[in-house]
Amino acid sequence: MLFTQLAWALPPEHETRRLMLAVEKAVENQQWGQAGEYLNRLQALDTKKPDDYAFYRGRVMYEAGHYNEAMAALEAYVTQAGEKGEHYTEALELITSVEQARKEEGDVASAAQSQGEPVAKIEPADGNSVEQLQKLYLASTPREALERHANSLLSQNAWRAGNGRVINANQTPDVVYQVSSDTGALQVQETRKLDDGRSEVVSSRLPVYGINPLLKWDCPDDGRTCWIYDPRDGSRWLKLGGQADTTQALARTLGDLIRRLQSPS
CATH class of the missing domain: 1.25.40.10 (Tetratricopeptide repeat domain)
Known part of the structure; x- marks a missing residue:
């Protein structure tokens, strides 16, 4: 790798x-x-x-x-x-x-x-309260619960290439992300499969102060790919599979996590 x-x-x-x-x-x-x-x-x-x-x-x-x-x-x-x-x-x-x-x-x-383009609402992701997520993931803090839930959703809806409408969910994802929170920032690790079969891992940092936690998302074109947009400049940020409901839940979860990082208690 x-x-x-x-x-x-x-x-x-x-x-x-x-x-x-x-x-x-x-x-x-x-x-x-x-x-x-x-x-x-x-x-x-x-x-x-x-x-x-x-x-x-x-x-x-x-x-x-x-x-x-x-x-x-x-x-x-x-x-x-x-x-x-x-x-x-x-x-x-x-x-x-x-x-x-x-x-x-x-x-x-x-x-x-x-x-038009949906905008995530800051509300309990997947209809679950943060307290329920803490119990589900055995997390000690709300931030930890939201991180684990976001990574679960990212894994479920990882992007896979394919020419047909049916994508094999068992094949290795071509693009997958993992997030973690830091003081004043969201850390994003992207793993991308290269043409020669190896994987490239790139880490980036999203400072949370001064950005809108209401994350925009959509599933354009043929609906096989969904996107969450960068709150800093509106550009495409996270490339996901075509599950609109999962993408919406992820946008809500990341938005809640960003909001909590903006106002640590």
Whole structure:
């Protein structure tokens, strides 16, 4: 098994700059898939991102048809960079383009209220109270119970590749996560199966202060893949199997865990 802890050869601040240059070049050449890969690697870096990062993420997400993510990233860029931002005017024009694309798809704000992207409510996960979860998992604290419940849901709905509609639940997952809580942060470990059969393990950290614990999720496209979105910038965060109910329960559980980490007692 191959383990990596965001193991770049360059220090993170220089790797951030290198990847930003790669993103800019890929966008200039309209190589959207390549630009998306560089952006995902940037997202995994635990460094302060330049304002342009949000602009380029919005641009690439727009080209990929992920309009919710595009809108969130572009709005973040305009807010952060302001009128002096290099891409300020283009970002405003792209926001208008995203609005038009949403309208064409019937994804206007009024429709989103009733049938659009679901938002997790902070309530007992799976209908279970935290006290019930503590008994179920023999956990000594609510935080420990929520961690164990989240990891159980992540295991149940791990993502598996497949060409058909039926996915073999007994096969080894292609992507699986494990979460743990730390002081002021949620730790996420991602295990991804590589093409050569080995596994790559990457750990990342989600600081909880200043983020919304109401996590957004959806199961787009053919419904075989569900996503929970990053509360920091609205980008795709956790890639899961197609179980909508399990994804909803996980979003609630993680939201409750984040809320408790934000207000430790």
